[in-house]
Each structure stands twice: as C-alpha cells, then as structure tokens.
Amino acid sequence: MLLGMGTxxxxxxxxxxxxxxxxxxxxxxxxxxxxxxxxVLTGVNATTYCISTALAFWIIERAGRxxxxxxxxxxxxxxxxxxxxxxxxxxxxDQQWGAVAITFLFFYYAAFGCTWGMVPWIxxxxxxxxxxxxxxxxxxxxxxxxxxxxxxxxxxxGIRTLGYKFYIMFAVFNIAFLPVVYFLYPETSNRTLEDLxxxxxxxxxxxxxxxxGDKVAKQHKRPAEAIEAERRRIDLATEVQKKGKNGSDSTxxxxxxxxxxxx
Numbered sequence: 028m029l030l031g032m033g034t035x036x037x038x039x040x041x042x043x044x045x046x047x048x049x050x051x052x053x054x055x056x057x058x059x060x061x062x063x064x065x066x067v068l069t070g071v072n073a074t075t076y077c078i079s080t081a082l083a084f085w086i087i088e089r090a091g092r093x094x095x096x097x098x099x100x101x102x103x104x105x106x107x108x109x110x111x112x113x114x115x116x117x118x119x120x121d122q123q124w125g126a127v128a129i130t131f132l133f134f135y136y137a138a139f140g141c142t143w144g145m146v147p148w149i150x151x152x153x154x155x156x157x158x159x160x161x162x163x164x165x166x167x168x169x170x171x172x173x174x175x176x177x178x179x180x181x182x183x184x185g186i187r188t189l190g191y192k193f194y195i196m197f198a199v200f201n202i203a204f205l206p207v208v209y210f211l212y213p214e215t216s217n218r219t220l221e222d223l224x225x226x227x228x229x230x231x232x233x234x235x236x237x238x239x240g241d242k243v244a245k246q247h248k249r250p251a252e253a254i255e256a257e258r259r260r261i262d263l264a265t266e267v268q269k270k271g272k273n274g275s276d277s278t279x280x281x282x283x284x285x286x287x288x289x290x
Contacts, residue, residue, distance in 0.1 A: 034212075039170075041139070043144075056186055058117065076139075079144075088216055091216045093212060094247070102135075106134045109134075114191040114194060213243075217247065221256075225253065
C-alpha cells in the first residue's frame with residue numbers, strides 16, 4: 028500500500044500541479060509574456076499534454092512501469108534544470124532565454140504526460156494485494172489530492188519570491204526520487220495479480236525492502252518463477268477435480284461439504 032501511495036506523492040512533488048494551476052502566471056511573472064500570449068501558450072501546452080498522455084496507452088505495456096517512472100523522473104528533472112537556468116538568465120541576458128524556458132516547460136509536460144501522468148494510477152491498482160486493493164487505491168488517491176493541495180499552496184509564493192530557485196527545488200525532487208524508484212519499486216507489467224501476491228508473500232525470496240540485485244523485480248517480461256507457480260496452481264486444481272458420488276464432477280471441497288452432517 029505504501030508503494031502505491033509513494034507513486035502519488037512523487038507525482039505531485041515532481042511539480043506537475045505547480046505548473047497546472049499557475050502556468051499562465053509563470054509565463055507572465057517569470058518570463059515576461061503578455062496576458063494574451065500567456066493564455067495562448069497555455070492552451071497550446073494543454074493540447075500537447077493531451078497528446079503525450081494518449082501516447083501512454085501505446086507505450087505503457089511495451090516499456091514497463093519501472094522504466095517509464097525512471098525515464099520520467101530523469102526527463103522532468105532535466106526540464107526543470109533548464110527552466111531554472113533560463114529564468115536566472117532572463118533579467119540580464121537576451122530575451123531568447125524566455126523561449127528556452129517555454130520550450131522546456133512544454134518538454135516537461137510532454138515527458139510527464141506519457142510517464143508519471145499515467146503510471147501511478149495503474150501502479151497503485153496492481154501493486155496492492157487482493158484484500159487491500161480498494162483501501163490501497165483510496166489511500167493513494169488521498170495522497171495525490173493532499174500533496175496536490177500542498178503544492179498549490181506554496182507555488183504562488185515561490186513564483187513571486189524565489190524566482191529561478193523555485194524551479195531548482197522541483198529539479199532536486201525529481202532527481203532525488205530516482206534511487207527511490209530504482210531500489211524500492213518492483214516491475215508490475217506482464218504480471219498477474221497472483222504473481223504479485225506471491226512476490227510479496229512472507230515466504231518469498233523477494234521480501235527484502237531494498238531490492239539490491241533482484242533481477243525479478245527489474246525485468247520487464249514475466250518471470251519464469253511466476254510461470255512455474257501458475258503451472259503448479261493449475262496442476263493442483265486439476266488433481267483436485269474428481270468424479271462425485273452421484274456421477275457428476277465435483278471438487279474435494281464440495282464433497283466434504285456434502286458429507287458434513289447437518290446441525
């Protein structure tokens with residue numbers, strides 16, 4: 028459950044809602060755009076964001092969850108570094124630095140849309156056990172709204188008072204999350220729900236919290252041990268099936284229930 032909540036925390040602290048709610052204000056206050064141009068660019072950015080989000084439906088199964096999370100953090104961190112450099116240069120340099128900042132703000136949205144815009148919502152449903160799936164999804168969604176609210180509360184102050192340092196903060200967050208995802212988050216694509224339950228079982232060899240050298244946690248294709256475990260489950264279910272006393276097929280459990288004396 029904590030892993031699912033963590034994805035939503037990292038999504039929000041990666042800086043998406045700092046831009047979502049204040050994009051036009053950032054263009055006006057930090058980049059010197061006119062109100063009309065800021066609104067036009069906000070609309071164009073929303074369109075590119077929509078397109079990049081749609082791309083996630085095509086790449087999310089092909090690339091895997093871990094790869095997209097790591098790639099997204101790297102690209103988002105790089106985008107914020109470039110934005111902070113451009114904003115720092117603007118007061119004393121050529122206005123072309125404003126175009127650089129806008130370019131990398133668009134770049135950030137494109138990277139976020141096809142990585143962190145989608146993956147946390149899928150990951151929180153896949154990573155939780157069957158018994159905790161509803162609670163885990165609820166807790167993760169609550170985390171999303173909570174830290175989305177937190178980000179929007181300090182963003183307006185940061186834009187006015189911190190200048191380029193405000194964007195450095197989100198660059199640091201994104202880069203700092205890279206080892207968290209790499210060492211703590213197992214791959215969930217190409218796994219069944221039973222595969223993930225087995226992976227987190229207390230008797231599993233993968234129960235270590237930090238996944239040093241755990242190739243199963245990192246591989247994109249379905250692990251051989253998961254395929255073998257499923258084969259054993261199928262074999263067991265086949266063996267349990269037998270002819271009932273009345274000539275119809277029944278399971279051992281059904282026969283026991285029939286034979287139990289009524290109270």
